[in-house]
Amino acid sequence: MQNNIYLTNTYQYEIETTLLEQGKDDEGCWIALKDNIFHPQGGGQPTDTAWVNNKSVRIKKQSSGLVIAYLPNGVTFSPSEKVTASIDGEKRQRYAALHTAGHLLNWELRRFGWMAQKGHHFPDESRVEFCMMETNVTPFEQLDSQQIEDIVNQSINSGRKVEIKQNGTLRTSYIDQTEEMPCGGTHVSSLNCIEHFSIKSMKLKKGILRISYDAQHIAI
Numbered sequence: 001m002q003n004n005i006y007l008t009n010t011y012q013y014e015i016e017t018t019l020l021e022q023g024k025d026d027e028g029c030w031i032a033l034k035d036n037i038f039h040p041q042g043g044g045q046p047t048d049t050a051w052v053n054n055k056s057v058r059i060k061k062q063s064s065g066l067v068i069a070y071l072p073n074g075v076t077f078s079p080s081e082k083v084t085a086s087i088d089g090e091k092r093q094r095y096a097a098l099h100t101a102g103h104l105l106n107w108e109l110r111r112f113g114w115m116a117q118k119g120h121h122f123p124d125e126s127r128v129e130f131c132m133m134e135t136n137v138t139p140f141e142q143l144d145s146q147q148i149e150d151i152v153n154q155s156i157n158s159g160r161k162v163e164i165k166q167n168g169t170l171r172t173s174y175i176d177q178t179e180e181m182p183c184g185g186t187h188v189s190s191l192n193c194i195e196h197f198s199i200k201s202m203k204l205k206k207g208i209l210r211i212s213y214d215a216q217h218i219a220i
């Protein structure tokens with residue numbers, strides 16, 4: 001079994017571990033590590049920038065759930081060798097800040113009768129798309145982006161905890177005083193790790209509200 005550390009610890013950027021499996025497919029030679037800190041792309045969040053023994057690797061999740069790292073041509077490891085896996089910590093923080101801000105935006109828009117249906121949390125292109133709920137919908141024309149930005153920033157400043165809960169195979173993220181959301185991404189540990197949240201634009205197209213936003217992780 002692979003120990004997927006990224007699921008419980010956003011802030012571990014390096015680990016010494018050994019190989020769990022290795023193989024080869026159409027995309028090249030790969031290894032899977034016993035202790036895995038690499039987050040594969042998914043849920044609207046980018047994959048980590050990653051290295052094994054300082055060699056750049058490309059991360060992917062197999063359909064079985066196994067997270068693998070494709071090796072550069074000519075790089076090999078022996079099955080019992082100890083290796084050091086590492087990721088770009090600053091990028092990880094930014095992804096977690098953007099992703100968690102997306103969850104929060106989803107939650108805070110409920111009061112206006114809009115519910116998120118999808119999110120994309122890449123730097124410089126982060127957005128959440130909302131559809132109307134059944135009742136108490138504030139029409140698009142009456143939504144005020146400054147008011148929404150202020151509401152989200154108030155929540156961020158509250159510093160509420162962000163927890164990960166595991167119920168069997170279902171993993172959820174939970175921002176204190178909101179609701180549990182099924183999710184496989186990486187999150188900040190508390191809301192006040194997010195800074196400079198801003199709404200860049202709000203657009204309505206075919207009944208779908210799209211809010212584009214930006215956010216940073218505080219320097220740590």
Ligand SMILES: [Zn+2]
Nearest residue numbers: 173183184185
């Ligand atoms: Zn999440």
